[in-house]
Amino acid sequence: MSDPSSPPPLRPPSYSAPAPGDPPRQRGVSWKRALAICAGVVVLALVALVGLGLWERRELRRELDALPTYGYTESPELASAKAGIKARDDRTARIGQVISDAMAGQSAALLGGDKATFVGYAAPGYRLGQTWLTRSFTSLRAMGVAQWTPKVDSWTPYSGTRWQSTIDVSYCFVAGCATPSTITLHTMWDLADEAHPRMTELWEYTGGQxxxxxxxxxxxxxxxxxxxxxxxxxxxxxxxxxxxxxxxxxxxxxxxxxxxxxxxxxxxxxxxxxxxxxxxxxxxxxxxxxxxxxxxxxxxxxxxxxxxxxxxxxxxxxxxxxxxxxxxxKVKYADAWWLVEGMADYVAAEERPFAQYSDRPVTISFVRGKWNGDLRVGAPKKKASPADANGRYGTAYLGVSCLVQQYGRARALGFFHAVAVVGSPLTTAATEQLGVPWTTVSSTCTAQIRRTAH
Ligand SMILES: [Zn+2]
Known part of the structure; x- marks a missing residue:
């Protein structure tokens, strides 16, 4: 018998016998308790690790402090290498300045009319360079050059005392012009005497132009x-x-x-x-x-x-x-040849009527004959006959005339600019600049060309 005052027999605290009808239960601890136990273990482990880390650091510090201290001395080889790099960098910077100063001196000579100085930057034996500089000086002075601004773009050692350098020059014939022209000069310099730099090679690069x-x-x-x-x-x-x-x-x-x-x-x-x-x-x-x-x-x-x-x-x-x-x-006139040439002919015609257009007869025969009815007239072939070439120009001119007549001068110029200068597709430019779809522009102007050139 059991003593009624004694506690009931111990059972696993989280376990209770399933009541009849209860679904079967998994034996063992509940997931909440398991999570709590895991979290506790992790925290304890972390505390232990941190403590161990701190202890190790303190021990390491103590050992390091116990070591004798040494002063840092650069090896002669490293010091020499560093000095060499600095000397090279200083020399490169100095050479860049020498070339830049030479080009500035040459610019001043050009604008001041001092031919001897301008040409004198070419090495004495470098005849081709002297000829190029003499020719350019003579032509540019005759044309009234008003700005010649060189900018040294790059310079690198070539061999011995020779350095090559690329120089971008912007120039124009009106001082302070809005859009200077540019030319790139590739040069080679002999810098044996840095006080008198001399070009030993010179050629211009125009990027395909x-x-x-x-x-x-x-x-x-x-x-x-x-x-x-x-x-x-x-x-x-x-x-x-x-x-x-x-x-x-x-x-x-x-x-x-x-x-x-x-x-x-x-x-x-x-x-x-x-x-x-x-x-x-x-x-x-x-x-x-x-x-x-x-x-x-x-x-x-x-x-x-x-x-x-x-x-x-x-x-x-x-x-x-x-x-x-x-x-x-810079602009690829993919299908804008008609627009570019038509506009130029429109300027040339000074807005006179087609009756006074210089190539009226060949334009009429082109429209009636070879024209395929597409407003986007293509460029003539290189070996085209004058009649074919002029007929295409005339048709393009009628196309641009139509744009001005149908949509107004301002809108037509805006359309031209969007396509030929900005590079927008015809469809986008038609909607944005003319306010109508390109298909409407095309059919309207095609019909007008046929009516005009009959
Ligand atoms: Zn043209």
Whole structure:
């Protein structure tokens, strides 16, 4: 028997016999208790670890303190290497300054008209460099160069006392012009005497563009208020007449500049020797001139620039310069040839009606014959006949005329700028600038071209 005052027999505290009908229970501790036990174990372990760590650190500190102390002495090899690196860095910085000072001196000589100093930076035996510098000095001075700002971009040792350096030059013909032209010069310098640095190699890099005519040919020039006319001596007899027409053309072209007007237009007159060599070298037979908006310049084939054709040719090419706002070759005119050339011809036509358009007959026959009805007229092939080439220009001109007539001058210019300068797709530019879908623009202007050229 059991004593009634004695406590009941011990049982596992968390365990109770399942009541009949209860679902079977798992034997062992409850999950809450297990969690509490685990947490307790973890905390204890952490405390132990932290304590052990502190003890070890204190022991380590004691051992370190007991060690004798030593002063740090740089090895002679390391000191020598460090001194060598510093000397090299100092020399590199100094050489950069020497080249920069030389280029600044050369710039001052150019702007001050000191040819001997400008050319004198070429090494005495370096004839090609002397020729390049003499030619450039003569041409740029004749054209009234007003800014020549070199910036040394990089310089590295080549061998011995020779260093190579890349120099970016920005220049223009009006002091403080908004959009200077640029040219990159690759140079080699002999710096045996750093007080007299001398170029031993010089060549210009234009990033795929043609070398500017002033660097290729000794030019003469005549400078007007908005235009500079320049060309080889053989064309100098025409400078006066060309300048008079070009000044008039500049007034017209300026009216189509949407953002900035060019500081000064440069009109290069290419003689028989220069045409095909100055520019890209592969102009079609039908080409009479071309524009380089990025340099605010145009090149005219002197033999094509007859007195009767000259005014229109100037307005067309200078129209490219003003409307393309210096973008030039940076923009890929994927399907905007018609827009770029149509706009230039629109400037050239001075908004006269199609009845007075110079290439009216060939335009009509092109529209009736070869034209596929697409407003996006493609460029003529290099070997195209003058009739085919002029027919395409005329159709493009009618396309741009339609834009102005249907949507207004301001909207049409905005559309042009968005596509040809900014590079927006036709569909985006049509909606944003003209307020209608491109399909509407296309069908409206295609129909108008067919009605006009009948
Ligand atoms: Zn053109």
């Amino acid at each position: 043609a070398t500017p005519p002033w660097a290729q040919t000794v030019l003469q020039a005549k400078v007007g208020s908005r235009v500079i006319v320049a060309g080889p001596a053989a064309t100098a007899g025409r400078f006066g007449a060309v300048l008079a027409e070009a000044e008039k053309a500049a007034k017209v072209a300026d009216r189509y500049a949407l953002t900035t007007t060019p500081s000064k237009y440069v009109v290069y007159l290419a003689g028989a020797k220069e045409w095909g060599r100055w520019p890209y070298g592969e102009e079609g037979d039908w080409v009479a001139g071309y524009a380089e908006p990025e340099r605010e310049s145009v090149v005219l084939r002197a033999s094509s620039a007859t007195p009767s054709f000259l005014p229109e040719l100037l307005r067309h090419e200078m129209g490219h310069v003003s409307t393309l706002a210096g973008q030039g070759s």
